[in-house]
Every structure is written in structure tokens, then in C-alpha cells.
Amino acid sequence: SLSELLRKAVSKLMSSTSVDEKTLNEFIRDIQRSLLISDVSVELVQKISENIRKRAVQEKIPTGLSKKEHLLKILYDELVKLIGEEPARLDLPKDRRYVLMMVGIQGFGKTTSTAKLAYYLKKHGYKVGVICADTYRPAASIQLEQLLKDTGIPVFKADGIEDVVEIVKRGVEKFTSEGIKTILIDTAGRHKSQETLMEEMKKLQEAIKPDEVMLVIDAGIGQQAGAHAEAFHKAAPIGSIFLTKVDTSAKGGGALSAIAVTRARIKFIGTGEKIDEIELFDPVGYVGRLLG
Amino acid sequence: TQLSEKELEKLAEEFKLTLITNDVALEVAEKLGDILKEKLAGMKFKRFTDPTQQIREVMSNVIEEILPEENNLEKMFMEIEEKKSREPYVVLFVGPNGGGKTTTVVKFAKLLKDRGYSSIIAASDTFRAGAIEQLKKLAEQVNVRVVSQKYGADPAAVAMDAVMSAKANMIPVVLIDTAGRTEVDINLLEEMKKIKKVVKPDKVIFVGDALMGNVVVEQARRFNEYVGLDYIILSKFDADARGGAALSISYVIGKPLLLVGVGQRLEDIKPFNKKLFREILLK
Ligand SMILES: Nc1nc2c(ncn2[C@@H]2O[C@H](COP(=O)(O)OP(=O)(O)OP(=O)(O)O)[C@@H](O)[C@H]2O)c(=O)[nH]1
Ligand SMILES: Nc1nc2c(ncn2[C@@H]2O[C@H](COP(=O)(O)OP(=O)(O)OP(=O)(O)O)[C@@H](O)[C@H]2O)c(=O)[nH]1
Numbered sequence: 001s002l003s004e005l006l007r008k009a010v011s012k013l014m015s016s017t018s019v020d021e022k023t024l025n026e027f028i029r030d031i032q033r034s035l036l037i038s039d040v041s042v043e044l045v046q047k048i049s050e051n052i053r054k055r056a057v058q059e060k061i062p063t064g065l066s067k068k069e070h071l072l073k074i075l076y077d078e079l080v081k082l083i084g085e086e087p088a089r090l091d092l093p094k095d096r097r098y099v100l101m102m103v104g105i106q107g108f109g110k111t112t113s114t115a116k117l118a119y120y121l122k123k124h125g126y127k128v129g130v131i132c133a134d135t136y137r138p139a140a141s142i143q144l145e146q147l148l149k150d151t152g153i154p155v156f157k158a159d160g161i162e163d164v165v166e167i168v169k170r171g172v173e174k175f176t177s178e179g180i181k182t183i184l185i186d187t188a189g190r191h192k193s194q195e196t197l198m199e200e201m202k203k204l205q206e207a208i209k210p211d212e213v214m215l216v217i218d219a220g221i222g223q224q225a226g227a228h229a230e231a232f233h234k235a236a237p238i239g240s241i242f243l244t245k246v247d248t249s250a251k252g253g254g255a256l257s258a259i260a261v262t263r264a265r266i267k268f269i270g271t272g273e274k275i276d277e278i279e280l281f282d283p284v285g286y287v288g289r290l291l292g
Numbered sequence: 293t294q295l296s297e298k299e300l301e302k303l304a305e306e307f308k309l310t311l312i313t314n315d316v317a318l319e320v321a322e323k324l325g326d327i328l329k330e331k332l333a334g335m336k337f338k339r340f341t342d343p344t345q346q347i348r349e350v351m352s353n354v355i356e357e358i359l360p361e362e363n364n365l366e367k368m369f370m371e372i373e374e375k376k377s378r379e380p381y382v383v384l385f386v387g388p389n390g391g392g393k394t395t396t397v398v399k400f401a402k403l404l405k406d407r408g409y410s411s412i413i414a415a416s417d418t419f420r421a422g423a424i425e426q427l428k429k430l431a432e433q434v435n436v437r438v439v440s441q442k443y444g445a446d447p448a449a450v451a452m453d454a455v456m457s458a459k460a461n462m463i464p465v466v467l468i469d470t471a472g473r474t475e476v477d478i479n480l481l482e483e484m485k486k487i488k489k490v491v492k493p494d495k496v497i498f499v500g501d502a503l504m505g506n507v508v509v510e511q512a513r514r515f516n517e518y519v520g521l522d523y524i525i526l527s528k529f530d531a532d533a534r535g536g537a538a539l540s541i542s543y544v545i546g547k548p549l550l551l552v553g554v555g556q557r558l559e560d561i562k563p564f565n566k567k568l569f570r571e572i573l574l575k
């Protein structure tokens with residue numbers, strides 16, 4: 001469980017004999033180092049540290065808890081406030097149309113994750129179709145088609161149309177007429193300094209009004225995660241996060257900043273390059289990696 | 293006067309935090325903080341004057357000493373020129389998934405072309421969906437030939453194919469694009485090692501993503517351990533990257549930063565500018 005895991009991660013605190021000012025400072029210092037190595041933003045680390053210090057000093061220790069257990073509980077609360085304590089559940093409706101748009105920075109794993117999610121949903125009984133709305137990347141639709149080639153999941157692509165809104169409208173129309181209810185849209189990579197691309201995403205979201213906009217984030221992202229997520233969220237409100245490349249040595253702390261600015265939860269993680277390397281997000285695993 | 297221990301500690305903390313905010317890995321920022329303390333500890337400051345400017349200069353020097361040297365691109369062009377009438381100059385590109393290798397390889401081919409050197413690109417990513425088609429379409433934009441086989445082919449075999457073709461056609465440079473791989477996948481690290489062993493490239497270039505944080509330390513270490521890196525190229529600098537990854541990589545494996553990618557067009561690549569980096573890192 002999350003609390004057992006926290007206890008293990010903060011074992012130094014548990015082995016000390018008392019919680020005086022010095023121990024509290026060392027505890028906070030250790031937490032800060034772990035979080036910073038895990039790419040949590042400096043701003044968020046300072047905020048969490050302040051909250052731990054303030055509550056440790058001000059709060060009355062809940063009955064039945066030792067001073068140490070109280071500190072652990074505070075840390076637990078701070079992390080759960082951001083990422084939630086329940087594992088993600090598959091909550092997409094099966095019986096009505098559901099349009100999910102994947103967005104994110106170049107190379108972070110959108111196309112691969114779109115294919116993974118499509119296959120995952122199909123295996124769980126959804127009628128899925130994928131629209132390639134990336135008109136920039138050479139062979140983007142070919143990449144999607146190759147990823148999905150043994151799954152029977154149809155891919156709708158541009159074939160001469162330049163306008164992404166037009167592509168998606170036609171794709172949704174075609175899939176709907178074929179009885180496909182769950183439609184995933186792969187979009188081009190973009191970042192906050194590319195105004196034209198951010199504007200395109202905004203126009204696409206406003207014209208199509210997808211049921212969900214999922215932000216794809218590379219677990220290795222550093223201190224710029226929050227700023228980028230904020231820009232995406234301003235242009236097209238983010239409903240959920242797909243954290244990729246969790247199978248590397250990256251701890252994914254950047255995702256916390258993305259969560260903080262979008263209020264979205266992480267729904268899925270990518271654990272490799274193959275189409276079945278996708279899992280529902282589990283906060284216990286995530287916090288375990290975060291606190292090393 | 294000299295700075296007190298308390299003042300030194302405060303300055304080191306500020307310096308560390310600035311570096312970390314600019315994406316320098318924690319272990320590197322801590323080491324640089326220690327170096328700053330050592331340098332400042334010995335210094336004497338004039339009484340009644342504001343030491344800020346002097347301190348800033350010391351911080352700038354600490355970074356300056358770690359950042360790699362410039363002008364490696366010119367050195368490389370000289371080597372290519374020297375070798376061109378004898379046999380092809382072979383460059384192997386490796387790096388993590390999605391870091392910008394394929395785009396960078398074609399950008400590099402364009403750089404060479406603008407300098408008067410033709411090249412052949414080996415499509416040695418025989419694994420990822422759409423990799424061969426993506427490379428071919430990019431290369432078409434600058435009229436550079438791609439040598440490829442089927443998906444699933446041996447990457448080293450495709451590379452040797454390209455080298456043979458370059459030899460037969462007197463083409464001076466061969467650029468090898470490989471599949472993305474993680475620093476924890478032993479099989480793929482071994483595969484990369486084998487490609488180098490078979491192909492014997494003149495240079496191995498690591499292409500990484502400037503937006504990445506602490507993971508670049510492990511990436512640089514492991515890739516360097518398995519295949520020996522000659523140069524680093526960091527892409528996506530146009531995405532408001534602060535450049536800390538460059539400092540981290542330089543500190544950890546000491547290999548020069550050759551170029552930085554500053555966009556998705558094939559002309560969007562620039563030589564590494566030390567002064568610009570120093571300024572960005574100290575913001
Ligand atoms: N190791 C690992 N690699 C991944 C994962 N997800 C995606 N990748 C790889 O990351 C690279 C980039 O993935 P893409 O799906 O092309 O990324 P993208 O965001 O669509 O890229 P653009 O469309 O160019 O913006 C590919 O080599 C993928 O195989 C993951 O969970 N783990
Ligand atoms: N903004 C920006 N995007 C870049 C830059 N370099 C590459 N990209 C984009 O990043 C994405 C991934 O680039 P690729 O060249 O496919 O990366 P890769 O390392 O070959 O990826 P894999 O082969 O899948 O591991 C593409 O959308 C590129 O257009 C850059 O300097 N700036």
C-alpha cells in the first residue's frame with residue numbers, strides 16, 4: 001500500500017530515536033533530494049517542504065500516531081493531494097461515441113501510445129478507430145498503420161487534406177457510420193513556443209470538442225514540464241495524462257507539475273515500445289519510483 | 293574581507309537551485325555548488341564594496357570550466373576532407389527513443405551537402421514502425437540517398453551495405469541512423485555495441501533531448517560505457533530548453549557538444565555556442 005511504501009522509503013526517519021528540529025530538517029532535506037533527483041520541479045518541492053514543516057509544527061498529532069508516523073502521514077497527504085490514492089480505472093463509456101484527442105511535445109510517444117490505447121480498449125470490448133491528424137511528420141500515418149497492422153483497428157488518414165479539422169470531422173463521420181464508438185485522434189508533436197501549432201490544437205479542440213484531451217508526457221522530462229503543460233492546458237483543456245517511457249531510469253517527477261497545473265490525473269503509463277506495453281496508472285508504483 | 297561560512301553556504305545553495313531550475317541534474321548541481329564554495333572561500337573582497345558582480349563572475353567561470361569546447365564541427369569537416377579520397381567517413385548516430393536522431397541525421401546530411409560533401413544514409417532502424425519510410429521522406433527533401441533493407445534486417449548489415457555503396461560510388465560520408473533505445477535495455481545496448489564493432493565508425497554521436505532532466509546522466513553514462521561516444525547533439529532547444537542537460541552530460545562524460553537542434557525543419561541546427569549557454573544557465 002502507499003503508506004507502507006512511504007514507511008520503507010523514509011526508513012531513516014523511522015530508525016531515528018525522536019523527532020526534534022534536527023531530525024525534521026534532515027527528513028525534509030532527504031525528501032527534497034529524492035524529489036529533485038526524480039525531476040519534481042523546484043517550485044513544487046519547496047511547496048511540499050513548506051507544507052510538511054508547517055503542518056509538523058502546527059498540527060496536533062492525531063491520536064494513536066507517533067510523532068514520526070505523523071510526519072509520514074503529512075508526506076502521504078501531500079503526495080496523494082496531487083496524484084490521488086486510487087489506481088486509475090478504465091472508465092470510458094462503451095455504448096456512446098467517445099472522442100479522445102492525444103496531444104504532446106515532439107517525440108514524447110503520442111503515436112505509439114495512441115496505438116497502445118486503441119489496442120487496449122479493443123481487448124476490453126470497445127469498438128475502436130484511430131484518426132491520424134498529424135499532417136507534419138513524414139510517414140506519420142504509415143507509422144500508425146504499421147503499429148496497428150495485426151489488430152484489425154481501422155486507421156483514418158488525410159489523403160491530400162491539409163486542414164486537421166477537416167480530417168478529423170471526416171474521420172469521425174466515417175467511423176460513426178461504421179458503428180465505431182471510441183475514436184482516438186493522434187496529433188502532431190508541438191511545444192509552447194510554436195504559436196501556429198498551439199493555435200491549430202486550440203482550433204481543433206474547439207471545432208471537434210473531444211470528450212477527452214490526453215496529454216502525453218515523457219517520464220524523463222525535466223523542470224520545464226509545468227510550463228509546457230500549462231500552455232497545453234490553456235490552449236486545449238487537459239483531461240488526463242499518459243506517462244510514457246516509464247521503463248527507463250526516469251522517475252517521472254515532471255508529471256507532478258503537469259498534474260498541479262492541469263488538475264488532470266495520470267490514467268495510463270507506457271512501459272516499452274510494443275503495442276501491449278501499456279498499464280493503468282497505479283500511484284503506489286509511481287510514488288515508489290519518485291522517492292527512490 | 294572574506295565570505296563567512298554561512299554566506300558561502302547560502303551562495304552555494306542559490307547557485308545549485310538556479311542550475312537545477314535550468315535542468316542541470318541534481319548530482320552535477322551539487323558538485324558545482326561545492327566547486328563554487330571552494331573558489332569563493334579563498335577569495336578576498338574589497339571592504340565596503342558590493343561583491344555581487346565578482347561572485348557572478350566566479351559562478352560563470354565554474355560553468356565555463358565544465359562546458360565543452362566549441363568548434364568541433366570544423367575539426368570534423370577537416371577530418372572528412374582528409375579522408376575523402378581514400379574511403380568513406382562513417383558516423384554512427386545513437387540515442388534514446390524520440391530524442392531526434394532521424395531528423396538530426398538528415399539535418400547533418402544537409403549541413404554536409406551545404407559544405408560540398410555528399411553522403412549516404414543507412415536506415416539501420418529496422419525495428420520501429422514507419423522508421424524507414426520516415427527517413428526516406430526526410431532524406432528526399434535534401435536529395436540524399438538512403439540505403440535500406442526490410443524491417444527486421446540486421447542493423448549492422450544495412451550499415452555495411454551503405455558503406456559498400458559509398459565506396460563504389462566515391463561518396464565521402466556515410467551516416468547511420470539507428471533505433472531509439474533506453475539506457476536500461478541490455479539487449480539493445482549490446483546490439484548498439486555490436487553495430488559499432490562491425491562497422492568501425494569514425495565517430496559515434498549521441499542525440500539526446502534537451503528537455504530531459506536527471507535521466508540524461510544515466511543515459512550519457514550507459515551509452516558511453518557501451519559504445520564510447522565522440523560527440524553529443526541535443527535537439528529541441530527551440531522548446532524553451534534551458535540547456536542544463538548539456539552541462540550534466542559534459543560533467544559526467546566530458547564529451548563535446550557538437551550541435552544543437554533548434555526546430556523541425558532540416559536547416560534548424562546550429563553549432564554549440566558556449567557564451568549563449570552560460571547566459572541561459574545563470575538566469
Ligand atoms: N522505451 C519506451 N519507448 C517508447 C514508449 N512510448 C513510445 N516510445 C518510443 O518513443 C519514440 C517516439 O514515439 P512516437 O510515438 O513516435 O512519439 P510521438 O510523440 O508520436 O512523436 P511525434 O509525432 O514526432 O511528436 C519511439 O521510438 C517509440 O517507440 C515507452 O513507453 N517506452
Ligand atoms: N521542436 C523540435 N522538434 C524536433 C527537433 N528535432 C527533432 N524534432 C522532432 O522530434 C520528433 C522525433 O524526432 P525523430 O527524428 O523521429 O526522433 P528519433 O530519435 O529518431 O526517434 P526514434 O527513432 O523513434 O527513437 C519529430 O517530430 C521531430 O520533428 C528539434 O530540434 N526541435
Ligand SMILES: [Mg+2]
Nearest residue numbers: 110111134189
Ligand atoms: Mg507521432
Ligand SMILES: [Mg+2]
Nearest residue numbers: 393394417472
Ligand atoms: Mg528515428
